[in-house]
Amino acid sequence: MQVHAAHGYLLAQFLSPLSNKRTDKYRDGAIFVREICEAIRVAVPSSFVVGVKMNAGDYVAGGLTEEVALEQLAKLATCGVDYIEVSGGCERLLHFARYAPAYPRHSI
Numbered sequence: 001m002q003v004h005a006a007h008g009y010l011l012a013q014f015l016s017p018l019s020n021k022r023t024d025k026y027r028d029g030a031i032f033v034r035e036i037c038e039a040i041r042v043a044v045p046s047s048f049v050v051g052v053k054m055n056a057g058d059y060v061a062g063g064l065t066e067e068v069a070l071e072q073l074a075k076l077a078t079c080g081v082d083y084i085e086v087s088g089g090c091e092r093l094l095h096f097a098r099y100a101p102a103y104p105r106h107s108i
Helices: 010-015 029-043 064-074 092-099
Strands: 004-005 051-055 082-088
Touching: 004 029, 010 029, 029 051, 029 064, 029 082, 051 064, 051 092, 064 082
Parallel strands: 004 051, 051 082
Antiparallel strands: none
């Protein structure tokens, strides 16, 4: 099973500073993704393969950077998943950008 936390889908929105404007503990979106992965790991046998797909960067202004992605990856690497697939890019976030103040629109 793969937890999809890339390309602007719901969990990626928690990981990206462009869309995550929360003020609670989930401001660090890796916490939310980590909790999901930990809950899955508890619910399935140890032989069941569980992974996460996340962006190395959103490649849009104000989005997830490689530096922040590396910090998030370190947090996710110890949550019981068997692999982390690293992807990148997030055109979908441009559709969510209207919720982010002062976002400079540009094409990818």
